Amino acid sequence: MKIGGIIVSMAGLLLASCGAVAAKPTTANASAQGPANPATKRVADIRESPKVAAAFQSIIDMNARNVERLIAITEIPAPPFGEEIRAADFAKRLKALGLTDVSIDSEGNVLARRAGKSGKRIVAVVAHIDTVFPKETDVTVRREGNVFYAPGIGDNTQGMVLLLSLIEVMAKHDIQTEDDILFVGSVGEEGLGDLRGVRHLFRDGGPKIDSFIAIDGGSASRLITKAVGSNRYRVTFKGPGGHSYGAFGRGHPHQALAEAIRNFTLAATPITKGGPKATFSVGRIGGGTSINSIPFESWMEVDMRSQNQAKLQQLDDAFQKAMTDALATENARRKSNDALTVEIKPVGKRPAGETDPESSLIANVSAALSSVGIEPQLTASSTDSNIPMSKGVPAVTISRGGLSKNAHAPDESWENKDAHIAIQAALLALLAEAKMR
Numbered sequence: 125m126k127i128g129g130i131i132v133s134m135a136g137l138l139l140a141s142c143g144a145v146a147a148k149p150t151t152a153n154a155s156a157q158g159p160a161n162p163a164t165k166r167v168a169d170i171r172e173s174p175k176v177a178a179a180f181q182s183i184i185d186m187n188a189r190n191v192e193r194l195i196a197i198t199e200i201p202a203p204p205f206g207e208e209i210r211a212a213d214f215a216k217r218l219k220a221l222g223l224t225d226v227s228i229d230s231e232g233n234v235l236a237r238r239a240g241k242s243g244k245r246i247v248a249v250v251a252h253i254d255t256v257f258p259k260e261t262d263v264t265v266r267r268e269g270n271v272f273y274a275p276g277i278g279d280n281t282q283g284m285v286l287l288l289s290l291i292e293v294m295a296k297h298d299i300q301t302e303d304d305i306l307f308v309g310s311v312g313e314e315g316l317g318d319l320r321g322v323r324h325l326f327r328d329g330g331p332k333i334d335s336f337i338a339i340d341g342g343s344a345s346r347l348i349t350k351a352v353g354s355n356r357y358r359v360t361f362k363g364p365g366g367h368s369y370g371a372f373g374r375g376h377p378h379q380a381l382a383e384a385i386r387n388f389t390l391a392a393t394p395i396t397k398g399g400p401k402a403t404f405s406v407g408r409i410g411g412g413t414s415i416n417s418i419p420f421e422s423w424m425e426v427d428m429r430s431q432n433q434a435k436l437q438q439l440d441d442a443f444q445k446a447m448t449d450a451l452a453t454e455n456a457r458r459k460s461n462d463a464l465t466v467e468i469k470p471v472g473k474r475p476a477g478e479t480d481p482e483s484s485l486i487a488n489v490s491a492a493l494s495s496v497g498i499e500p501q502l503t504a505s506s507t508d509s510n511i512p513m514s515k516g517v518p519a520v521t522i523s524r525g526g527l528s529k530n531a532h533a534p535d536e537s538w539e540n541k542d543a544h545i546a547i548q549a550a551l552l553a554l555l556a557e558a559k560m561r
Contacts, residue, residue, distance in 0.1 A: 163487035166556050167495045176555070179293040183547045186292065190285050191272075191540060193217075195265045198274050198281045203259040207232055207311045210253050214309045217288060222295045223307070231324035234309035235331070238294070238301075240558060245303040245334040247558040249290065249550075250322065250508050251283035251524070252313030252340070256532050271539045278528030278538040283339040284309060286524050289547045290554060302559035306331060313340075313508050316356075318472040322511045335485050335557055336512040336519035337550075341528055342505070344546050347493065348521035349486055350504035351513040353436050353476030354429045359384065359447055361454075363464040365413075365420030373459035377411060377422035380454035380464055385424070387446035392428075392439055400432035404439055425471065431504045433476040444468070474506055477513030485518040485557055492552035493522075496545050522550060 170176055202210040211234050218226045218236040225237040234253070255276035257263070265274040287307055293299070312320035325331060342348075361377035361384075385406055396402045404427065411422035426443065430436040447468055455463045479486060490500040505521065512519035525546025527539035 161487075161491070163484065163491040163556065164494070166488065167491040167552050170552055170555050170560050171495060173560070175297045175299050176551070176560075179297045179299060179551060180548050182293045182296060183289060183544045183551070186289060187540070187544060190289060190543070193285050193288060194272065194277065194281055194538070197284055198265050198272075198277045199263050201257075201259055201261065201263055202254050202276065203257060203261070204254060204315055204317055205312070206259050207254045211309060211311065214253060214284065218291065218307065221288065221291045223291065229324065231321055232311040233321045233324060236291075236307040238291070238305040238307065240301045240303040240305065241561055242302045243304045245558075246306050246332050247301075247303050247335045247554065248306040248308055248325070248333045248337065249287060249554060250308040250310050250336065250338045251287045252280050252311070252321065252338075252508055253284060253309040254311050254314050254317060254321075255279065256314045257534075261534070270541065271537050273535060273537045275534055275536050277536055278524070278526070279341050279531040279536065280313070280339070280524065282526055282528070282538055282543070283341075283524040286339050286547050286550060290551055293551065299555065300561045301555065302561060303334075303557075305554065305558055306333065310508055316471055318356075319474060319508060319511055322508045326511050326515055326517075333512065333517060336509060336517055337485075337489070337553065337557070338508040338519065338521040339524050339550065340507050340521050341531060342523050343501075344523045344525060344542070344549070345493065345498050345501045346505075346521075346523055347486075347489060347500045347502050348505045348507060348509060349479045349481070349502050350431050351475065351477040351510035352429050352431045352504050352506040353433055353510065353514075354427060354472060354474045354506060355436060355440050355443075356428075356470070356472035357426045357443070358423060358469045358471050359426065360421055360423040360467045360469070361451070361464055362421045362467070363418070364461050366418045366461075368416045368418055371418055371461070374418055374461040375454055375458040375464040377419050377464060379457075380450050380466070381409065381411075381422040381424055383453050384447050384450035387450050388426075388443050391442035391446055395435065395438050395442060400430060400435050402428070402430035402432070402435045402439055404428045404443075427472075429506070431476050431478075436476060474510045475514035477510060477515075479509075479513055479518050479520060483518045485520060488556035489520050489522060489553040492549050492556060495552055496549045498545070498549060522546075522553065 310321035412419035526543040
């Protein structure tokens with residue numbers, strides 16, 4: 125396949141699971157980018173600009189200030205559905221960098237528009253401000269040399285720092301674009317947030333967005349061009365409960381849950397064995413009051429994923445049937461009392477999607493990465509880009525830079541290693557896509 129002059133073999137593309145980088149991602153062959161390639165030439169011309177050369181040096185020089193930003197923002201909690209304090213701080217920082225059109229929308233997203241000369245198009249650059257950690261989590265940053273430890277420090281505080289860096293150097297060196305740029309700190313990217321921030325951006329009547337660049341995790345070479353979709357449910361079997369001996373024979377929610385898991389596993393496994401990658405997992409289960417009681421409820425949370433929407437629907441259909449069959453089996457087995465019921469509640473639905481491989485956005489970002497010595501690896505994952513991709517809006521997700529480890533864990537860390545390169549690449553990509561004047 126040829127992407128704007130970049131030769132890409134799609135045969136090795138595998139999907140990411142649980143937001144992780146896919147194994148054996150497709151490589152955009154930088155050596156195939158000749159002078160005739162429009163995106164390569166565009167990025168080369170941008171790099172030759174004295175303003176951009178000065179901006180590159182400023183990005184290197186701001187390293188210490190970016191570390192201060194990283195620590196300060198990380199230590200502002202941003203738990204699921206509780207991002208308000210960090211959002212307010214982020215809006216204040218955007219204004220301090222000279223942006224005047226700054227607001228927080230009704231969903232909690234922080235928006236800042238930087239006007240271009242024509243304003244005919246709008247390029248959105250998005251970094252999510254939420255973390256996966258509950259509000260009581262200690263987010264104090266601990267430093268060991270060049271490595272920083274704190275929940276959420278990489279995912280995605282460093283993404284926010286990259287976004288602030290872009291704004292600062294563009295203002296400092298008076299770098300202008302033809303298109304408007306919409307800088308966004310989005311909410312609800314993690315977990316049960318279900319991409320609620322970006323969903324709100326793309327609502328009917330939302331801001332016009334023609335191109336979308338998300339800043340998130342992974343290695344510097346990772347370029348996400350495909351969206352892994354996911355369906356998530358919380359299933360609860362309910363019954364009258366009772367004493368394990370005295371009420372024996374009543375419908376048993378735990379037994380129904382076990383039957384449901386077994387049914388789903390047997391039905392879903394063949395679906396996942398061939399064709400586009402698809403996965404399923406029962407992530408959490410619970411219920412019951414004591415060892416000598418028949419529980420009055422039993423619950424589980426289920427996750428299904430695929431980059432192929434049809435495959436995802438196959439899994440969902442198998443899941444729905446497995447739940448109703450398990451209910452019927454357990455109710456038929458009971459000897460007394462009321463029948464069990466089941467509630468199947470959707471708790472997340474991320475659509476699958478893909479950016480057209482021939483889009484100028486993929487070509488521009490690939491050329492920008494190659495320009496700073498990074499070989500782009502095209503892959504799939506689940507990020508804020510899922511929403512625009514599913515709606516046909518060109519979108520990619522690029523790395524926030526540095527070296528992140530143990531994301532979503534209490535001992536999450538971020539190493540300040542070559543972080544400036546990712547910022548420089550993001551600047552080139554943005555200026556190529558928004559058309560630097």
